[in-house]
Amino acid sequence: MRNPKLFVVGDSFMVPPLNEEIKPWWIQQAADELSRLSGKTVEVDTKAVMGSAQDFSCFLLHQLYSGRITPDDYLIIGLTHPNRQWYFETQPDVSNHHLTDLDEFVTKDQAKAIMGFIQYIQRPLLDTLHLQNRMAYVAYQTRRQKLRRPLVIKCFDQTVAQAGQFKELNWANGNLMDHIQVHEFWDPLLDENQVYWKGIDPRYNHMCLSNHNILGPRAGQALHNDTTLDLVDGYMKGIIQADSINDRAWIEREINPFVVDANAKQKRFEKGMTSWAVRMGISKDFSIKPKTITKGVK
């Protein structure tokens, strides 16, 4: 009989650190808290992929519910924004039209297909309908297989329609971007990628480690006690000051120094970053702040 597992699906808010990064990320801390509370060693099993769409997570969940997850296991679902689309089967990390360098990873015809999809086919109504069906699948399998309620954490603000009422799902209160990520800045209104980082976000999962230390144990407790995880209150705010990026000790303590160094070497971001969708003039208001993300760095 194996140890209980903490399965994780989601996007960049959920991905594990790279091998050389040894800081205790929040998912590991959640597993550690579960181990402490349950008296059993809980192992992390994450399939999260940076930049992925809900459909990719759902694909992983379909596999998970095909006999891999047991009633002893735990599950965290990081729910990325539903407007992300898993365009190409072999590129689950290309789903966000706000990638700055999306066109470097697809052919011209594929880029045209994405443009056409965004301009003429994609719409919030359909995105939300698909989201609701995905969550219904999770809720249904949870009930059918008598599993623990999964902890569902919204990465961004989004409409979840009836899925918010599915009692088989343990929804966190708030969302990671609006309630933790942006409030870490001394000025939450600035566009951190363009103005502050001049490159990709060097934080682990877009959060400083001080907040990992708060979020991880809380997530573990919510899973163990089957209670609501609060993302709104109790987190560190304003901890990224205007000059923090020049403070090496602070960098080592709070964020990923490898990414900071990589950003510094990337001349192309000196003049700021513009998302592919904005460059193409096809950015849509999906009621979230457009977020520029670069896939190519690292």
Place this chain on the structure above:
Amino acid sequence: MTYPAGRKLFILGDSFAACRPGTESAPTWHRLTADLLSQHHGEPVQLINSSLIGSAQDFCWGLLQEWFFNNAIGPDDYLVVALTHPSRYWFLERLPELTNVNIIDLDRHVTKEEATAIELFIKHIQRPNLDTMLLINRMAYLALMVNEQKLNRPLMINCFNQMIGHAEEFEELNWAKGNLFEDIQRGEFSDKDREVADVFWRGLDGRFNHMCLSNHKILAEKIATALITDSVLDITSGFVEKIIPDDWETNIEFQQTELDYEITLRNLDNRKQYKNSLLPWKNRRGITTNNK
């Protein structure tokens, strides 16, 4: 939206289930099923048929969401879903009936830019694996709601042969055996392949829901039994085969007893427009996909 009081029969689907306006009293399977259920219960069973010709699964699930949100379907009601092919995509919100790339004149209903977007979508983005996963998710939503609201098991009828994955095992759904296209529609021809090549009707199918009325009657009886007894509906046998005569174009009696006579006459009048252009839009554009 308000719904009538009393027991109801809800029907969702595509052209296999849609009721053409003005033909509400025709002896189609949906009308006959409601009548048979009414007889069985000794009280009127109201028919609420929201099926739409050409629609995609997403359109139906949008309606289901509305019905469940409003608690429109009660534990005494019945639901029949005629499940269209998952490769159909509700491309444009204003045109829920335009989802099938095999439509002959798809490009007449959309702008050039929209047609290009649809073409590139089906060439580069759409794929069967994703279609099937979305289908399974839809079935899970329905199964969850049936379980949650303690409803009668909905009768799920595949319109076409399609992969439904492990949704087949969802015990809250009552899956019919077989599919309407392969097991009834095509069997009505003396040569099953004639219609596939689209040389037969030269335009719109003159039948109600792609089936002759003799088969509507049989289908309705089978559906009513399956709904009342919560048993499996078998559409692979028991239907009239090779019923469409070769002289159907001049056989008035056949047209009046088995077909949608008004549509048949209209088609015969309009056949010239389809004389030289019977290829589906997808084929004319040279689009090849793995989807139907």
